[in-house]
Amino acid sequence: MDPNQYDLHMKTRFQRIKQRVRGKKSEIYSNDEWSGWVHQIENERGLRFMNAVLFLLLSASIFLGSTPLIFLFFAILAYMWGNFFYLTYVSKKLEIHIIEERLKLFTEDEGVLRLRITHNSLLPIFFGRLRVGTDKNILFQHGEELIHMNQLHFNFHQVGRSQWEVVLPFTAVKRGVAQLHLFDMEIESFFGWGKVYLQTRDKMQFEVIVYPRRKKVAGLEKIFPKKQGEQPSRSSLFEEKSRVLGTRDYVTGDPFGGIHWKATARMNSLQSKVYERTTQLSWLFVIDISSSSFEEKMRGIAFLLHYATKQNISFSILVNIKKLGNPSYIVMNSGEGKQQLYAGMMLLARIKVENVMIPSMTFGQILHQHALRHPYVIACAEQAVMETWNLPASTEGFVLETVGDGVKLVKLRKGMKHRETFMKHA
Numbered sequence: 001m002d003p004n005q006y007d008l009h010m011k012t013r014f015q016r017i018k019q020r021v022r023g024k025k026s027e028i029y030s031n032d033e034w035s036g037w038v039h040q041i042e043n044e045r046g047l048r049f050m051n052a053v054l055f056l057l058l059s060a061s062i063f064l065g066s067t068p069l070i071f072l073f074f075a076i077l078a079y080m081w082g083n084f085f086y087l088t089y090v091s092k093k094l095e096i097h098i099i100e101e102r103l104k105l106f107t108e109d110e111g112v113l114r115l116r117i118t119h120n121s122l123l124p125i126f127f128g129r130l131r132v133g134t135d136k137n138i139l140f141q142h143g144e145e146l147i148h149m150n151q152l153h154f155n156f157h158q159v160g161r162s163q164w165e166v167v168l169p170f171t172a173v174k175r176g177v178a179q180l181h182l183f184d185m186e187i188e189s190f191f192g193w194g195k196v197y198l199q200t201r202d203k204m205q206f207e208v209i210v211y212p213r214r215k216k217v218a219g220l221e222k223i224f225p226k227k228q229g230e231q232p233s234r235s236s237l238f239e240e241k242s243r244v245l246g247t248r249d250y251v252t253g254d255p256f257g258g259i260h261w262k263a264t265a266r267m268n269s270l271q272s273k274v275y276e277r278t279t280q281l282s283w284l285f286v287i288d289i290s291s292s293s294f295e296e297k298m299r300g301i302a303f304l305l306h307y308a309t310k311q312n313i314s315f316s317i318l319v320n321i322k323k324l325g326n327p328s329y330i331v332m333n334s335g336e337g338k339q340q341l342y343a344g345m346m347l348l349a350r351i352k353v354e355n356v357m358i359p360s361m362t363f364g365q366i367l368h369q370h371a372l373r374h375p376y377v378i379a380c381a382e383q384a385v386m387e388t389w390n391l392p393a394s395t396e397g398f399v400l401e402t403v404g405d406g407v408k409l410v411k412l413r414k415g416m417k418h419r420e421t422f423m424k425h426a
Contacts, residue, residue: 037094037185037198041087083191086123091187091196093120098206099165105172107213111138113206115166122160126190129155132168133182137210140170149181170208175298177350178208211345214306215299219409222398223281223376248272282334283308283315284374286367288381289353290320293402297380298348300400300407304378305348309341317347318370320363322356329358329366334373364389371395378409386412 099114113132119125131153132140139145140152158164172178185198249271263271285301308315319330332347358366367389371377377397379386391397397412 036201037091038201039091040197040199042195042197079191083189083194086191087189087194087196090121090123090125091185091198094118094125094185094198095120096183096200096204098204101205101207103208104211105208106211107172107175109172109210111170111172111208113140113168113170115168117156117158117164117166119158119160119162119164124160124190125156125158125187127155127188128157129153129186129188130166131182131184131186132180134180134208135176135178137172137174137176137178138170138208139173140168143170151182172208172210175210175212175295175349176352178210180204180206209346209349211349212295212298212302214303215296215407217300217303217307217400217407217409218403219398220307222409222411223396281311281313282374282376283313284334284371284377285315285317286377286379286381286386287317287319287351288379288385289351289355289357291381291385294353294380296402296407297400298351301378301380302345302348303407305341305344309336309338312336315340315344316370316374317344318367319347319351320358320360321351322358329363331370360385360388368392383410383412 095118097116097118099116103111105111131151133146133149133151134140136145136148136150139150142154143150143152152168156164156166180203183200183204187196187198189195249269251272260271283304285304287298287301291297305315307313314334314336316334317330317332321330322328323330330347330351332343335343357363367377368391372392372395375395377391377395379397379399381399383399383401386397386399391412398409399412400407401410
């Protein structure tokens with residue numbers, strides 16, 4: 001082996017061993033729950049001043065031969081060592097754990113961030129200060145709102161060999177996902193000068209998922225079943241031939257293929273099959289993140305998702321946000337039930353208006369392909385923008401509009417795009 005490579009290998013090997021040993025001493029866990037602190041001690045200016053004082057005292061005591069000056073020299077030296085020892089070891093075995101790592105709330109709901117502070121050192125903390133910073137979706141009680149995040153800082157003290165649970169109440173102020181972006185601690189020296197700054201090595205695993213609170217949508221009566229589907233409906237004009245509910249007496253005009261021959265032989269009279277009536281109420285929700293009154297419309301979509309789940313209506317969600325992979329846009333496949341509702345609400349919470357949008361023309365083509373499988377499209381978009389997207393002829397389009405404090409469904413006019421194109425050419 002090349003000597004230079006051998007030296008590099010041994011050096012990195014010693015570093016790995018040193019980090020492994022240091023990790024065991026500081027109880028750094030490997031499951032990412034806790035990975036320790038980054039320590040920084042600030043007492044450089046005071047240390048320089050005290051070193052200068054000690055040098056002068058030592059010089060004066062030797063030159064003058066004064067016993068009080070020698071006693072004062074050793075007293076200050078002991079004070080410096082005590083201060084250095086305190087700053088070095090007071091936070092060596094301090095651990096922070098988040099008790100509940102994920103919370104799910106609706107806007108305007110209240111929650112709490114629970115922290116467990118474990119102080120395994122014998123040295124007490126007299127002047128501690130903890131600071132946390134999160135996304136602007138939540139606001140801590142007695143916290144402050146900054147430009148990029150909301151913060152909370154408070155003082156605390158803790159005796160040695162103890163455990164303390166901190167409860168930090170907050171309010172969910174807007175839809176989205178809030179994470180911890182700032183988590184640090186400051187401990188002042190008991191001896192009066194110097195501080196220890198602590199910052200977590202990795203990002204703390206904590207998030208608050210804030211769902212949009214539902215707002216009732218007017219105009220739902222405009223959505224009528226329009227073609228054959230799979231959902232049972234007593235008032236539907238369509239029958240599902242594979243679902244036979246029973247039989248009834250034959251009536252003149254009943255199709256010959258609808259006669260139930262086994263029941264006819266058993267009843268000794270002609271019997272016709274009774275089929276389950278079904279309809280298709282599949283909804284496609286389209287979300288344009290550039291739409292005006294976006295948050296109000298998202299509350300309307302949250303109401304419609306709950307309504308669709310209650311009525312056993314399948315739905316899908318399409319968002320004009322770029323993403324990596326295939327497909328290159330955000331889409332949630334069609335489905336129904338509580339699991340689909342949970343996935344839909346989670347998607348609504350995680351949509352960010354700051355994301356990169358898909359060009360309107362490209363998104364219109366994507367929408368056309370998805371709308372072919374859905375008889376109804378409900379869009380969180382501007383009506384003028386929605387009318388430029390060419391929906392299939394078999395699809396009814398609706399847009400959400402804010403009216404006062406409410407949200408309503410507005411039906412799109414059919415063929416608007418084609419009429420505008422004709423007028424331009426004319």
